[in-house]
Amino acid sequence: MEQSKEINAINNESWRDKLKSMNLQLLVMAGAILFIMLFFSIMTDWSYLTPRNISNLFRQTAITGILAIGMVFVIISGEIDLSVGSMMGLLGGCAAIMDVWFGLPLPLTIAITLTAGFLLGAWNGWWVAYRKVPSFIVTLAGMLAFRGILIGITDGTTVAPTSEAMSLIGQSYLPNLFSLILGTACLALYFGWQKKQNINRAQYNLPTSTTGASLLKSSFIGIAVLSLILVLNNYRGVPTPVLLLTIFLIGGTILASKTRFGRRIYAIGGNIDAARLSGINVEKTKLKVYAMNGFLVAIAGLILSSRLGAGSPSAGNIAELDAIAACVIGGASMAGGVGTVIGAVIGAFIMASLDNGMSMMDVPTFWQYVVKGAILLLAVWMDSATKQRR
Known part of the structure; x- marks a missing residue:
């Protein structure tokens, strides 16, 4: 029993380390993108x-x-x-x-x-x-x-x-209305899949994101995707x-x-x-x-x-x-x-x-x-x- 607990603790620790490494990597890339966007926007008069x-x-x-x-x-x-x-x-x-x-x-x-x-x-x-x-x-x-x-x-x-x-x-280019419908449908499928993943992980006592963190992440992804579609639609479409x-x-x-x-x-x-x-x-x-x-x-x-x-x-x-x-x-x-x-x-x-x-x-x-x-x-x-x- 104690050995099983030790193995679970090691697995959880390894999972957290990987998650931290992945999140840090994504943050670094997001920071790099923001810096590049800001720099070139200033240099090209926006x-x-x-x-x-x-x-x-x-x-x-x-x-x-x-x-x-x-x-x-x-x-x-x-x-x-x-x-x-x-x-x-x-x-x-x-x-x-x-x-x-x-x-x-x-x-x-x-x-x-x-x-x-x-x-x-x-x-x-x-x-x-x-x-x-x-x-x-x-x-x-x-x-x-x-x-x-x-x-x-x-x-x-x-x-x-x-x-x-x-x-x-x-x-x-895709028609504007079609792009919005398709983007919304894909987001709905993604959020449903994420929810199912969390339920499955909880059944096996694996670490899951808190409700607040999941909501924040989903909101950010949803706003980013829909905003991008709207910006592209403002030109000729996706x-x-x-x-x-x-x-x-x-x-x-x-x-x-x-x-x-x-x-x-x-x-x-x-x-x-x-x-x-x-x-x-x-x-x-x-x-x-x-x-x-x-x-x-x-x-x-x-x-x-x-x-x-x-x-x-x-x-x-x-x-x-x-x-x-x-x-x-x-x-x-x-x-x-x-x-x-x-x-x-x-x-x-x-x-x-x-x-x-x-x-x-x-x-x-x-x-x-x-x-x-x-x-x-x-x-x-x-x-x-x-x-x-x-």
Whole structure:
């Protein structure tokens, strides 16, 4: 009996430590976002916070965010993917070629692009998982090869203009009333799910949030979501890419925290030998992670080509660095086993905010690279420092 109480106390303490760490991380990222918003607003005479620019900012976030969702699973599994930028450019270029040169129907273009992304991701995963080639080398080779193929099939020229149907993916907006109804419905489902989670935790004597804390959290989330929808509606509405990002954010979060596959990814990244001894098929799981990542890269490629209205040989250049930086800023550890989907998306928003703000200030391109490189280095250093303290 006493031993059981000790185990429960240890588990509760571990849960509280994780909760404190997560809350601290979210507070730091929220503080960083507020600072970035305030700084660029002052420097641009508050034009940074206009509904039009906020809409543009969230559309920029959508592409990096979707890439980061796939990347964070790869990083959690203890691997890396340097090819996502070139793969996104290649898949987006292929979609533009099918649309402009061959005039294929949009559903067929989407289906072929998504299938190609899945297969290219699985190709990377096969080399990493079954041939035991380091992921850094495999994806570095992919980065070079995919970029070369893109330049070859486009003959180094821009493929444009894409059709009106194609533009719906990256340039369309949701109707205002539909956005409000959808946002309210999603909030209601989320609050219901949270309540059910608290009831389940209480049944097993696990720690739960107090009524006041839950109410405060729910109020903050509800006000933030509805305010954002109203701001976006004040321009042209919620951009379709933002809706896609939200869908993959919710799906990725459920996959990571509520499924057996998600737990296996964390186990492999945390301790691959222990995961293998516990009966997890490490190779098959890693192959699935890379295939899923390739599928999400294809989504991002379609949005990019649709938004640009063209397929460009330089599309997606160094986008992999933005995705990796977003994951690290969001709390993912390059050593594997640590990271969240929501953290990766928040990191993507921070990276997009910096890009957007520096572009509005006409900061030279070389300084933009310097700033983003410094932020990536700082984020990795903070992760290392935190690990040493533990």
